[in-house]
Amino acid sequence: MSQALGKIGPIMLVGAGKMGVALARGWLDAGLPPGNLVIVHPRPGEALLQLAEDFGLTLSSQASGLTPNVLVVGVKPQVMDGVLESLAPVIAPHTLVVSIAAGIDLARLAGKAGTQRVVRTMPNTPVQVRKGITGVVPGPDVTAEDRISIDALFAASGMVVWLDEEAQLDALTAVSGSGPAYVFHMVEALAAAGKRQGLPDAVAEQLARGTIIGAAALMDAGNIAPSVLRENVTSPKGATAAGLAVLMGEPGLTDLMDRTVSATRKRTEELGRI
Numbered sequence: 001m002s003q004a005l006g007k008i009g010p011i012m013l014v015g016a017g018k019m020g021v022a023l024a025r026g027w028l029d030a031g032l033p034p035g036n037l038v039i040v041h042p043r044p045g046e047a048l049l050q051l052a053e054d055f056g057l058t059l060s061s062q063a064s065g066l067t068p069n070v071l072v073v074g075v076k077p078q079v080m081d082g083v084l085e086s087l088a089p090v091i092a093p094h095t096l097v098v099s100i101a102a103g104i105d106l107a108r109l110a111g112k113a114g115t116q117r118v119v120r121t122m123p124n125t126p127v128q129v130r131k132g133i134t135g136v137v138p139g140p141d142v143t144a145e146d147r148i149s150i151d152a153l154f155a156a157s158g159m160v161v162w163l164d165e166e167a168q169l170d171a172l173t174a175v176s177g178s179g180p181a182y183v184f185h186m187v188e189a190l191a192a193a194g195k196r197q198g199l200p201d202a203v204a205e206q207l208a209r210g211t212i213i214g215a216a217a218l219m220d221a222g223n224i225a226p227s228v229l230r231e232n233v234t235s236p237k238g239a240t241a242a243g244l245a246v247l248m249g250e251p252g253l254t255d256l257m258d259r260t261v262s263a264t265r266k267r268t269e270e271l272g273r274i
Contacts, residue, residue: 004148004149004151004152005027005030005031005032005152005153005156006031006032006033006036008032008036008069008070008149008152008153009032009033009035009036009037009068009069009070010036010037010038010066010068010069010070011027011032011036011037011038011068011069011070011071011072011153012037012038012039012040012063012066012068012070012071012072012090013037013038013039013040013072013074014040014041014063014071014072014073014074014075014083014087015040015041015073015074015075015076015083016039016040016041016044016048016051016074017045017074018047018125018128019074019100019123019125019127020039020041020048020072020074020100021045021047021048021051022125022127022128022132022157023072023074023100023123023127023153023154023156023157024037024039024051025051026127026130026156026157027153027156028051028055029156030152030156032156034055034056034057037057038058038060038066038068039051039052039057039059039060040059040060040061040062040063041059041060041061042061042062044059063086063087063089063090064089064090066090067090067091067092067094067095068090068095069094069095069096069149070095070096070098070149070153071087071090071091071095071096071097071098072098072100072153073087073097073098073099073100073101074100074101075101076101077101077102077103077104077271077272077274078271078274080099080101080104080109080112081108081112084097084109084112084113085112087113088113088114091113091114091115093115093117095115095117096117096118096119096142096146096149096150097109097113097115097117097118097119098118098119098121098150098153099118099119099120099121100121100122100123102122102173102177102268102271102272103170103173103268103269103270103271103272103273103274104120104271104272105120105166105272106118106120106137106139106140106166108272109139110139115141116139116140116141117139117141117142117143117146118139118142119136119137119138119139119142119146119150120136120137120139120166120169121134121135121136121137121150121154122134122135122169122172122173122176122177123154123157123158123177124176124177124178124179124180125180126158126180127157127158128157130156130157130158131158132154132157132158132159133158133159133160133161133176134154134157134158134159134160134161135161135163135168135169135172135173135176135177136150136154136160136161136162136163137162137163137165137166137168137169138150138162147162170265170268170269170272171261171265173264173265173268174261174262174264174265174268175261177268178264182257182260183212186212187208187209187212188208190207190208190211190212191204191205191207191208191209192204194207194208215229230244
């Protein structure tokens with residue numbers, strides 16, 4: 001149980017889609033008293049209803065009747081302005097406003113929320129299995145105590161990375177925020193390649209999935225650089241070396257990934273201007 005989590009409440013979570021539900025479950029599993037969490041979502045889905053049942057939570061369709069210490073806003077970037085404006089009655093001077101939306105900068109958050117105690121975060125989907133990573137950049141009035149609260153909230157679902165410059169958060173979003181999708185597509189591509197080499201569909205998919213999971217677990221098991229792990233698999237002039245000659249050639253995976261991350265960052269910046 002996290003003692004820091006037990007001291008934060010009350011917390012209000014506005015917008016409980018997949019990410020919001022995953023974060024809330026992480027907080028509750030880590031020791032946040034259910035009475036310290038209010039979830040506001042107009043149309044609860046199955047996952048949110050299950051969470052409420054598991055922990056005895058009361059769900060609300062609108063924010064009212066409570067001034068939270070921490071307000072976590074998990075709505076789409078396109079509706080963030082309107083939602084923050086509607087939340088004005090529950091935002092007090094002591095309220096820390098935390099956004100998990102892509103692209104909405106600190107100045108815009110502060111302007112719509114009416115406070116400089118704002119924090120931008122970008123968690124990724126592995127928070128659902130406590131293997132997430134969350135990038136954080138604080139607003140000008142965020143205190144040392146606020147940082148402790150943020151660490152406790154997001155460490156419940158994985159690692160927390162604090163950034164020195166806000167511009168870095170868009171880059172982080174393009175790497176870790178969207179990164180799981182790149183990995184999932186790599187599994188699809190590896191399985192498809194296996195099928196083209198004559199493997200049965202189910203076998204190719206099992207091999208691709210298991211290989212990525214195993215490689216990730218091996219990397220997670222020790223503090224060994226990925227380059228060293230790659231070299232450990234590769235015999236000079238062997239089969240793996242032949243494959244890597246394609247991936248590491250020109251143009252290769254490095255160039256493709258650079259273009260992928262650049263395109264993602266560009267779109268993240270565009271979302272902030274909508």
